[in-house]
Amino acid sequence: MSASKHYPNALNENASASTDSPELVDIPSVSRRIFLATVSATSLVLMGKTMVGGGAALANAGLADPEQFAPDFFVSIAPDGTVTCLAHRSEMGTGIRTSLPRVVADELEADWAQVKIQQAIGDKRLGDQNTDGSNSIRFFFKRMRIAGATARTMLERAAAAKWGVPAAECYAENHQIKHKTNGKSIGFGELVESARKLDVPKESELQLKPRAKWRFIGKDVPITDLNDIVTGKAIFGIDARMDNQLFAVIARPPVVGGKVKTLDTSEAKKMVGVVDIVELPAFQGAPLFQQLGGVAVLANSTWAAWKGRDALKITWDDGENATYDSEAFAQQLKATAQKPGQVLRSVGDATGVISKSKNIVSADYSVPHLAHAPMETTCAVADVKTDTTGKATSCHVLAATQNPQAVQQAVGPALGMQQDDVLVNVTLLGSGFGRKSKPDYCVEAALLSRKMGRPVHVTWTREDDLKHDYYHAISAVHCEAAMNDAGLPSAWLQRAVYPTIGSTFVAGASTPAPWEAEMGLTDLPYDIPNLSLEVGEAKAHVRIGWLRSVCHIQQNFAVCSFADELAHHAKRDPFEFLLELLGKDRKLDMVAAKLANRDAPMDEYPYDIARLKNVLRRAAEKADWKRAKTLPKGRGLGIACSRSFLGYTGHVIEVEVTKDGKLSIPKVWISIDAGIIVSPDRVRAQIEGASIMATSQALFGKLSFKNGRAVESNFDSYVVAKMKDGPREINVDIVPSEAPPAGVGETGVASFAPALCNAIFAATGKRIRDLPLSGHDLSWA
Amino acid sequence: MPTIKVNGKSYELKDVPLDTPLLWFLRDHLGMTGTKYGCGVSECGACTVHLNGLAVQSCVTTLEEVGESEVTTIEGLSKDGSHPVQKAWKELNVPQCGYCQVGQIMMAAAMLKSNGNPTDVQIETEMWNICRCGTYPRIREAVKAAAKEMSR
Numbered sequence: 001m002s003a004s005k006h007y008p009n010a011l012n013e014n015a016s017a018s019t020d021s022p023e024l025v026d027i028p029s030v031s032r033r034i035f036l037a038t039v040s041a042t043s044l045v046l047m048g049k050t051m052v053g054g055g056a057a058l059a060n061a062g063l064a065d066p067e068q069f070a071p072d073f074f075v076s077i078a079p080d081g082t083v084t085c086l087a088h089r090s091e092m093g094t095g096i097r098t099s100l101p102r103v104v105a106d107e108l109e110a111d112w113a114q115v116k117i118q119q120a121i122g123d124k125r126l127g128d129q130n131t132d133g134s135n136s137i138r139f140f141f142k143r144m145r146i147a148g149a150t151a152r153t154m155l156e157r158a159a160a161a162k163w164g165v166p167a168a169e170c171y172a173e174n175h176q177i178k179h180k181t182n183g184k185s186i187g188f189g190e191l192v193e194s195a196r197k198l199d200v201p202k203e204s205e206l207q208l209k210p211r212a213k214w215r216f217i218g219k220d221v222p223i224t225d226l227n228d229i230v231t232g233k234a235i236f237g238i239d240a241r242m243d244n245q246l247f248a249v250i251a252r253p254p255v256v257g258g259k260v261k262t263l264d265t266s267e268a269k270k271m272v273g274v275v276d277i278v279e280l281p282a283f284q285g286a287p288l289f290q291q292l293g294g295v296a297v298l299a300n301s302t303w304a305a306w307k308g309r310d311a312l313k314i315t316w317d318d319g320e321n322a323t324y325d326s327e328a329f330a331q332q333l334k335a336t337a338q339k340p341g342q343v344l345r346s347v348g349d350a351t352g353v354i355s356k357s358k359n360i361v362s363a364d365y366s367v368p369h370l371a372h373a374p375m376e377t378t379c380a381v382a383d384v385k386t387d388t389t390g391k392a393t394s395c396h397v398l399a400a401t402q403n404p405q406a407v408q409q410a411v412g413p414a415l416g417m418q419q420d421d422v423l424v425n426v427t428l429l430g431s432g433f434g435r436k437s438k439p440d441y442c443v444e445a446a447l448l449s450r451k452m453g454r455p456v457h458v459t460w461t462r463e464d465d466l467k468h469d470y471y472h473a474i475s476a477v478h479c480e481a482a483m484n485d486a487g488l489p490s491a492w493l494q495r496a497v498y499p500t501i502g503s504t505f506v507a508g509a510s511t512p513a514p515w516e517a518e519m520g521l522t523d524l525p526y527d528i529p530n531l532s533l534e535v536g537e538a539k540a541h542v543r544i545g546w547l548r549s550v551c552h553i554q555q556n557f558a559v560c561s562f563a564d565e566l567a568h569h570a571k572r573d574p575f576e577f578l579l580e581l582l583g584k585d586r587k588l589d590m591v592a593a594k595l596a597n598r599d600a601p602m603d604e605y606p607y608d609i610a611r612l613k614n615v616l617r618r619a620a621e622k623a624d625w626k627r628a629k630t631l632p633k634g635r636g637l638g639i640a641c642s643r644s645f646l647g648y649t650g651h652v653i654e655v656e657v658t659k660d661g662k663l664s665i666p667k668v669w670i671s672i673d674a675g676i677i678v679s680p681d682r683v684r685a686q687i688e689g690a691s692i693m694a695t696s697q698a699l700f701g702k703l704s705f706k707n708g709r710a711v712e713s714n715f716d717s718y719v720v721a722k723m724k725d726g727p728r729e730i731n732v733d734i735v736p737s738e739a740p741p742a743g744v745g746e747t748g749v750a751s752f753a754p755a756l757c758n759a760i761f762a763a764t765g766k767r768i769r770d771l772p773l774s775g776h777d778l779s780w781a
Numbered sequence: 782m783p784t785i786k787v788n789g790k791s792y793e794l795k796d797v798p799l800d801t802p803l804l805w806f807l808r809d810h811l812g813m814t815g816t817k818y819g820c821g822v823s824e825c826g827a828c829t830v831h832l833n834g835l836a837v838q839s840c841v842t843t844l845e846e847v848g849e850s851e852v853t854t855i856e857g858l859s860k861d862g863s864h865p866v867q868k869a870w871k872e873l874n875v876p877q878c879g880y881c882q883v884g885q886i887m888m889a890a891a892m893l894k895s896n897g898n899p900t901d902v903q904i905e906t907e908m909w910n911i912c913r914c915g916t917y918p919r920i921r922e923a924v925k926a927a928a929k930e931m932s933r
Contacts, residue, residue, distance in 0.1 A: 234879055
């Protein structure tokens with residue numbers, strides 16, 4: 001996520017002010033037993049001998065066992081041969097906690113049965129830990145290979161020294177070092193003591209395994225947490241416990257930027273189990289990852305805190321967003337999209353050509369605000385120690401976070417501590433979708449713990465989650481094309497208007513940023529001689545954040561729908577038309593188009609039209625696209641393709657719509673080309689899941705605001721797809737590739753919704769331009 | 782003093798109000814965190830447990846309503862993950878993040894007890910739990926696999 005560059009650095013350092021502290025209520029003895037399940041910090045240490053004498057965070061975390069051979073942060077070997085891999089990215093369902101260690105183990109030639117996985121603390125020396133933006137494999141595939149190869153090379157050298165032979169005659173195989181000719185072999189564990197005395201080789205001295213010798217990369221293995229998950233033993237953020245912790249539930253201002261006007265705690269104080277009531281200050285300046293403010297009820301159980309919160313009597317000063325109405329705002333966005341915007345990419349003279357054309361097609365698309373709604377709400381527990389003056393001296397956070405370093409960066413300034421001194425352990429995440437890379441909830445826990453002088457666990461209720469999200473932007477996209485005599489567009493104008501994620505980080509930011517526009521707008525792949533790709537102004541009235549697939553949600557919905565509209569306008573087969581629009585096999589000139597390519601090197605990650613056409617063709621072939629023309633009314637195939645997060649997907653979706661408008665999705669075919677794949681089954685799982693999430697968004701996704709307040713507050717009103725709503729069969733085709741690893745998790749979402757709506761058009765003749773589908777009558781005669 | 786029976790053991794309710802939902806009693810008082818909170822209004826099924834063998838949503842079931850009934854949670858479904866539903870879940874690598882899966886498993890286990898051979902439509906109707914990761918296609922297959930195993 002590009003927005004991860006914008007870390008908060010000016011958080012409010014004010015202490016949380018207490019109001020009307022009620023008398024302490026004794027905690028019932030039964031509740032003390034719960035703390036047995038405490039996750040210890042020292043079991044999750046950062047490893048590596050290079051860290052000895054390192055920073056404060058390491059001192060807090062404890063040092064690795066000095067008996068171990070630890071040539072790299074990411075791998076260590078114990079004398080009994082146990083290999084420990086450090087998982088520094090967060091596990092939220094992608095399988096990353098298994099996949100990256102698999103890469104290390106493969107290069108090391110380890111026996112997977114002797115590999116253990118440890119979750120890392122937040123520490124910038126590990127590199128990027130923001131598990132977001134479909135970056136994990138792309139960023140760390142090579143790094144993990146180097147970690148494994150480093151350890152392997154040193155073991156080979158240690159064996160060579162022991163045997164008095166050149167290292168080149170030794171090789172690693174399945175947890176042993178062997179000699180090429182003399183038949184000798186020795187286990188990894190037996191070499192630990194001598195290997196740890198060797199110099200760590202430079203990267204240039206390492207030989208990475210050739211692809212033909214990969215044993216784990218590209219092969220499936222169950223995720224490491226599988227058994228814990230199905231037995232209920234897995235620890236998520238909501239399950240995290242610290243000894244003597246209090247449970248907090250918070251009443252936050254219903255309108256972003258609001259403040260407490262009056263507070264009456266008299267009823268809340270009387271609730272059984274309530275220990276204290278603490279007012280949290282409102283955030284200052286841009287929201288960043290600061291606390292929203294409000295009133296926290298601290299109690300001896302989540303339910304007691306929740307009941308206590310219900311009993312609070314608060315009136316709010318709503319502030320400047322008090323009149324926000326998302327229905328009216330959507331109309332404003334649509335109006336703005338009709339007017340010339342800021343041109344971010346221009347080729348030829350699109351407006352000139354369109355103004356002279358007699359054959360113009362235009363359409364307007366919209367997507368409402370969406371919420372992340374991760375299955376586990378945001379939860380964290382923090383333990384802040386203070387000196388006699390109340391100044392924070394240490395802080396330990398245990399949280400379901402996608403980004404433990406962002407927790408350090410947000411919590412440190414909030415407590416007036418150095419960010420590196422904040423110790424952050426990461427639990428499993430009950431999904432994230434981008435919500436849990438925004439650690440406002442960790443700041444809340446830390447501020448409350450400092451105030452209470454004991455650990456505090458903050459649980460967001462589902463209502464909190466939906467009413468106080470960093471929402472996906474509401475949007476309008478306007479498209480216009482001039483069609484030539486051959487039935488192809490000679491000019492394409494597209495204008496996207498939505499509040500920018502930048503507004504969460506810079507107060508008043510009101511224009512979509514180039515990196516947002518690049519997700520499906522300015523990276524338009526079609527071979528059209530005249531282009532004008534523009535964005536328009538929109539002020540944010542809620543916290544705007546990135547949600548899985550981010551701006552591809554609205555921008556690819558428009559691009560891929562409009563291409564289908566043009567195909568039908570030209571009376572062409574949509575698949576054939578798309579191929580022609582994409583044009584000749586070529587690499588898009590990203591320099592000319594001023595694209596940042598997610599900061600990926602353009603030679604390694606070109607925008608390759610041939611690969612995009614390939615996934616499109618493969619999806620069409622698997623779906624037997626030629627059936628499209630022969631399907632009876634009420635059944636239809638829709639097609640779309642996109643490149644997002646550097647990965648390529650082609651989607652074909654088959655729908656059935658009954659005469660009275662009931663939609664079902666019997667089958668979906670998706671081809672994905674994401675370069676080298678580490679865990680094929682997890683890629684399939686991600687694409688299956690992306691299909692369900694995109695189904696949720698397309699069918700039901702809508703979070704509305706009236707008087708500045710979120711209207712939908714739970715799954716009864718913010719509806720998401722259940723099993724009966726989703727595609728009954730999802731066919732995932734992974735393109736074999738030698739290309740460097742690209743995105744997967746977010747990639748699978750981008751062209752799903754437009755392919756679905758294109759299929760609905762094919763089935764019914766009804767063109768859906770405004771999501772969600774639940775607002776439309778799909779019946780036909 | 783009132784007691785609650787969970788996984789074959791009885792627990793005395795001391796200083797716990799009887800209007801407390803079973804979910805929070807299990808999680809915060811007994812420390813059995815396998816049962817998950819998802820919505821609090823019986824819309825998502827993450828908190829599903831068995832009450833006398835039937836699936837109920839513990840987020841809307843108070844201790845008073847539980848009364849003398851036998852509660853079974855994931856901690857009591859099997860000792861070691863060997864229930865046929867758990868085995869099928871592992872066999873088909875159903876979980877992604879895993880958060881909702883306990884509720885899914887408890888729901889499936891209860892359903893298969895009363896209907897050993899569910900159709901696709903029955904599975905879709907009865908398995909109404911929400912999974913935001915989108916593991917539905919695999920859940921459907923895992924339920925069928927477990928049904929097959931259990932009918933042996």
